[in-house]
Amino acid sequence: MKSILPVLTIIAAVLFIWTLAVVPMNMHLTADQAQRSGARVTPDTPIARKETNGFVLALKNPHLIPLTYVGKRPNLPSPHQVAVEMFDTIFGKKITSKRSLVYHGWITLAPTLLGFAIGTLLGVLLAVGIVFSRVMDKSVMPWAIVSQTIPILALAPMIIVVLGAAGIHGVLPKSVIAAYLSFFPVVVGMVKGLRSPDHMQLDLLRTYSSNNAQSFWKLRLPSSTPFLFASLKIGISASLIGTIVAELPTGAKAGFGARMLVGDQYGQPILSWAALFAAALTAAALVGIISLVERGTLCKMGMKPA
């Protein structure tokens, strides 16, 4: 409960700044529309207004300020517009409807989870290889690092196209991109975790004449658990981002990414913003679930959570 208050404070501050920013951001649009429908606006030509800054325009036309919060196609939607849109599209539509955010959420979530599973498995396997084989340490690690320096935005369409040409459509191509982003934090975290036992602990096992497999299962793997969870939290959010990025440039018809793109292309920013926030909430929920599993696991293992 103690952690709730600081979080709420930050949210309140963000909402406050956001609410203030809506006025100057939308002022020009609002003034143009108001004039067209016969209201008096100073200055009275669009060109003169263009040269006036949004704040000044708001001060000169205080009667227009409330209208900046209700525009249909604002530059910056107000918080309540986004909230209403989200409520409508999450609770107000059947979840099978193409206009339901829950529907689009699931379209994005499925490849996210599959990609996360693939990425985690791949990451753990690579980490084990890297820790136990010098050759893999020297050869795989640099490539893993290089893989993350390639802009995913450039790579994603290529992967989709190549897999599409190979006849693979649907969930899998998006999962591949999600896995591409999520395996890396798992590799880095697990390599560190599997190497975390100190000399003394390894020497102790040597005095028992234990073999490599025994020291892996009894010492290295349990030691790496806290590192694994830290990586999983980064990995799952990277996975979600990967899936959304995969939806953006490829003309996907559904999913958070498609929703954001549609909102942009058809001048419906409220739609984009609602999808954006839904994606953020989904990521927060996923990270939250992993945190809960982490707490449970570490507690069961007798370790006090850090």
Added chain:
Amino acid sequence: MTQEPTIDARGLHLTFETNDGPVHALQDVNLKINKGDFVSFIGPSGCGKTTFLRCIAGLETPTSGHISVNGLTPDEARRARAYGYVFQAAGLYPWRTIGGNIRLPLEIMGFSKFEMSERVERVLELVDLTGFDKKFPWQLSGGMQQRASIARALAFDADILLMDEPFGALDEIVRDHLNEQLLQLWARTEKTIGFVTHSIPEAVYLSTKIVVMSPRPGRITDVIDSSLPKERPLEIRDSPEFISIAQRVRDGLRAGHAHV
């Protein structure tokens, strides 16, 4: 009939190659340790006392010379479970209970479930931790943790116990208490104990044989056979005999320094 020594080191040399040139960790170390001895290794840092203990355990390989443990090479002796090793830190696995930690070597060595629980109970009793097997390490004090790590080293019935400054990180009062307990344990189990320390009173109080070492190169400067009786109350540390042995250890340490 002369008994073969439990540990027999002859002309032992060990040189570490480092970036700053070779470091002579051990030079011409000759030592015999008999069954049931309590041998302390004392000396300043870098004198090779820990290195020598690690040679006995087969954790380091001497550059030259000969060392045997129970008539075997250190590697063979380790596979024959000749010794239990206690490190300076307890090094208990935080994710295992005390009982689970003591079971660790037993699991690796393939003891049966029934035998494991029997042994855990027995060694916990030996270190006075009966009833703590379900506790996790963080629920125990530092002294209790170190006792648990001694129990772990005793669990598989090695007849040699190698201890590398096991009480170095504990405060004086806990240390006195543990020293007393260790002597009782030694009397009950008749193990051969090799004990690294840099405390003179601790070495004199515990040992039947005190090996004084000096650094650069690491070598033995004096071996003192203690004339103290096997029964040793803490008050023995005020006796003239105790003080004279401590004096000899101190002289040995000082002589070692004079060579440098």
